[in-house]
Amino acid sequence: MNSDYGQDAGANEADPDATSAPASGSRALAPVPQRSSPKIKALIGAVASLLLVLIAFFVLSRTLAKLNLAELSTAVAATSWTQISYGLLFTACSYLMLTGYDAIALKQLRLKVPYRTTALGSFASYAVSFTLGFPIFTGGTVRYWIYSRAGVRPGKIASLTVVAGVTFWLGMAVVIGFGLMIKADSISEINQFAVILNRMIGAAVLGAVGGYLYWVSARPRRAKLQGLTFELPGLGLTLGQMALGVLDLCCAAAVLYVLLPSHEGLDFFTFASVYVFACLLGIASHAPGGIGVFEATMLKALPAPSQEALLASLLMFRILYYVIPFVFALVLLGATEGGRRWDALREAMNQAEGGDRDAR
Template sequence: MLRKFVARLLITAAIALAAWLVYRALRRHSFDEIMSSLAQIPMGHLLAGIGFVFLSYFCLTFFDTLAVRYVGRELAYPRIAIASFTSLSIGHNVGGAALSSGAIRYRFYSRWGLSVEEVAEIILFCGVTVGLGLATLAGLCGLIMPAGVARITGFSKTGVLLLGTACLLASIGYVLLAHFFQGSLRVFRWSFELPTSRIAAGQVIVGTANFLCVSACLHQLLRAFGSPSFLDTATAYVGANVTAIVSHVPGGIGVLEATIAFLLGSSASIGALIAFRAIYFFLPLPLGLISLSVAEFVVHRGGGRSPASNAKT
């Protein structure tokens, strides 16, 4: 009886948390604003945007897949995908991703036999993958369209080319370092065990693919209010995302809107950003909370036994 009570209490708490998170995020915009913004977007663009959201979260599952392989574990992909989606759909809204999504990752992976140290390595690995994706996409935008990036950022064209080259060299250098240098890389007080070159290359690919999908989602929505190019949108999103990460604002609320509206120079973009937040942040959140609630319920119904025996080293 006590276990059933605890399980029900956890589910109730999860539902309450979902309601609070949605309220906190939505209080900046009225229901009429959200519905009006969504109504201005053609159905084809809206569906395409939602499709790119699903592709983004699909790419994110490979962050964890590579990370689990990096720590020398073997887990079935469906398990990794559930842990990844649940942790990130909640972490994106709560903010402080390393702590919020990291805590949820630990809830899942510890049940499957991974140690605290291994989960910490997975969290760090995924953080590095995010950085590689941002750097690579920023580099590509800078080298492919330096004039456009210079206009958006205010840098000189030469400065954009140099920055773009530096970003790409950082990503390429990471892969080369992983290939030629086997062992731990020490940066100040932190020590980082380098992955194999195949895993490092995979990080660059899936990291970049994820941000391309997110940028494509935003671009589809912005097209209903103007005609920005995809690279303009990607550049603005990369800049906004870096700002949101540095600020640690939950879900980047306010930071994303202000940065992109400033960089793209159009107040009409706020309507698209409201719609973007609705489908990229709010839509996955209830699904992630349901997933977490079900996982907690199953564990408690089973007496708290961990399926660690199914995790193979």
């Protein structure tokens, strides 16, 4: 996201094609070539993502090569119904928090949409994008399909998607920042960084969050993304975004936490920080749902009685947090489309019957 750091509305909305007439006798200036090409940046990003995926799959393949499939099957079967029930409960809480992402974005955009539509648009878009990856395209397409029928314009839907994304990133920054500050010693045993270095990184992250809060509180701020200009939430809504983001991530982390074979030597706050870090690596890899990268990070970072037991927890987490919501979202979208088509058919039949009566 490229922020314009407080340019006024007139500057942002100026006609890009408008040019000033050159002064008499002035010489036309040749355009200054850009020093960095967007294509080069995209290529670097793609190479970095590919390298991350290759490293993660190398680590994962070495781990899987040593697994005992019989022990893995036993570990999966050993997952209790109590663990599964709590996992489903925290999954529901996480997706409930996600509906608040869209609700805050709609409030910022001054749009009135029924909560039923907001809940469907948010849940379905996140369930699909979490599983398939590429959220701007997958989640954005689902949001467009749902919100456009509620009368929301495409530009507003795009702004909604970006503002909701800001909520997610704020939550991640807060969890990682506080985790590195408060649990620096515990996290140092996992990431092998010096305690002071973890605290410095945490302080830098929280400092960036504090700077962002001050920046949006001073006056209305606008941001640009791919030619789209929109206003960022002010201090009040931004604090709401942070709270929702933290609650969502803590609920999502709790799904995996309750599925772990053992919590010995691992408190929830430390675990949540490691979980968010693994999610960041998964996002950076651009792999659908961060699959492979997320698992490799957690397998290396978390203590467990055995790799089979930890992998069983990760498999169950995938099922509860990704597969079940994804299938449920497809069912809801199918039912919504089926209901819409049935209503259209019934209305057409009623009109046809009315025409027959008039003809008689």
